[in-house]
Amino acid sequence: MRIVEPWIEVEKIDGVQIMKRIERACRTCYRSEGKITEDSYKRLLTNCINRGHESVLEHEKVTVRIYNDIGSYKDLTRHRFASFSVESTRYCSYDKDKYGNEIAFIDPVYIEDPKLYEIWKDTMQKIEDNYIKMKQLGATNDMCRELLPHSTAAEYTMTANIREWKHILSLRTTSNVHPAIRQVLIPLLKYFKEQMPEIFGDIKYDEEFNPKYYAKLTIAD
Numbered sequence: 234m235r236i237v238e239p240w241i242e243v244e245k246i247d248g249v250q251i252m253k254r255i256e257r258a259c260r261t262c263y264r265s266e267g268k269i270t271e272d273s274y275k276r277l278l279t280n281c282i283n284r285g286h287e288s289v290l291e292h293e294k295v296t297v298r299i300y301n302d303i304g305s306y307k308d309l310t311r312h313r314f315a316s317f318s319v320e321s322t323r324y325c326s327y328d329k330d331k332y333g334n335e336i337a338f339i340d341p342v343y344i345e346d347p348k349l350y351e352i353w354k355d356t357m358q359k360i361e362d363n364y365i366k367m368k369q370l371g372a373t374n375d376m377c378r379e380l381l382p383h384s385t386a387a388e389y390t391m392t393a394n395i396r397e398w399k400h401i402l403s404l405r406t407t408s409n410v411h412p413a414i415r416q417v418l419i420p421l422l423k424y425f426k427e428q429m430p431e432i433f434g435d436i437k438y439d440e441e442f443n444p445k446y447y448a449k450l451t452i453a454d
């Protein structure tokens with residue numbers, strides 16, 4: 234078995250250009266396109282958000298790829314205005330060479346007590362042993378996947394428009410959210426705050442969450 238770290242990859246974006254395109258769309262409402270200047274998007278977006286005129290944020294979207302545990306996508310796929318493509322436990326057969334003939338589990342680094350961690354690790358090993366054993370006895374993927382726990386690593390691609398990202402990141406970066414989700418979404422929120430401060434700047438997140446747990450965030454070319 235492999236114990237792996239989560240990561241998040243964000244498509245290359247230019248936050249200012251995203252905000253300017255939203256401004257252009259929004260100004261249709263007032264036919265005030267003539268008022269566009271180099272930084273007029275800042276005031277316009279702040280006013281829209283303060284007044285709840287948020288549908289304009291739906292004109293732009295961002296796609297990310299996430300490598301994390303199954304539990305994280307179980308929660309995130311509840312967001313109905315986001316789109317997902319998720320690694321299938323029905324089509325991916327972890328006893329195959331492509332997967333190194335083993336199951337990858339996301340390291341639950343937030344289980345800090347060594348005794349608890351050992352119980353987790355021992356359980357994952359047993360699960361993998363039995364997955365491979367069932368495969369050797371002719372079980373199908375559909376049968377074997379019944380053994381897979383929340384910790385199983387999976388890749389998923391997630392796309393949402395800016396309004397939905399604002400909603401998801403407000404809900405999913407606070408202290409009552411599962412740490413596996415905070416691990417990937419706090420770094421994403423911090424990146425969006427840098428890129429689009431007028432839109433994401435006010436979102437509160439769990440600042441007590443230890444940055445050593447943050448997943449690595451990379452930007453796709």
Ligand SMILES: Cc1cc2nc3c(=O)[nH]c(=O)nc-3n(C[C@H](O)[C@H](O)[C@H](O)COP(=O)(O)OP(=O)(O)OC[C@H]3O[C@@H](n4cnc5c(N)ncnc54)[C@H](O)[C@@H]3O)c2cc1C
Nearest residue numbers: 308309310311312313314315397400401404405409410411
């Ligand atoms: C800390 C936390 C704990 C949770 N615990 C549980 C749990 O124990 N069990 C459980 O089942 N779920 C749980 N959830 C999931 C939660 O109830 C939501 O299903 C999930 O967060 C998606 O949120 P949403 O509906 O706001 O978002 P989205 O689906 O992203 O929708 C965005 C917004 O659109 C509007 N909207 C969407 N659909 C409708 C609709 N049909 N009618 C009216 N308005 C709509 C709402 O304003 C909504 O906020 C939890 C979520 C969080 C953050």
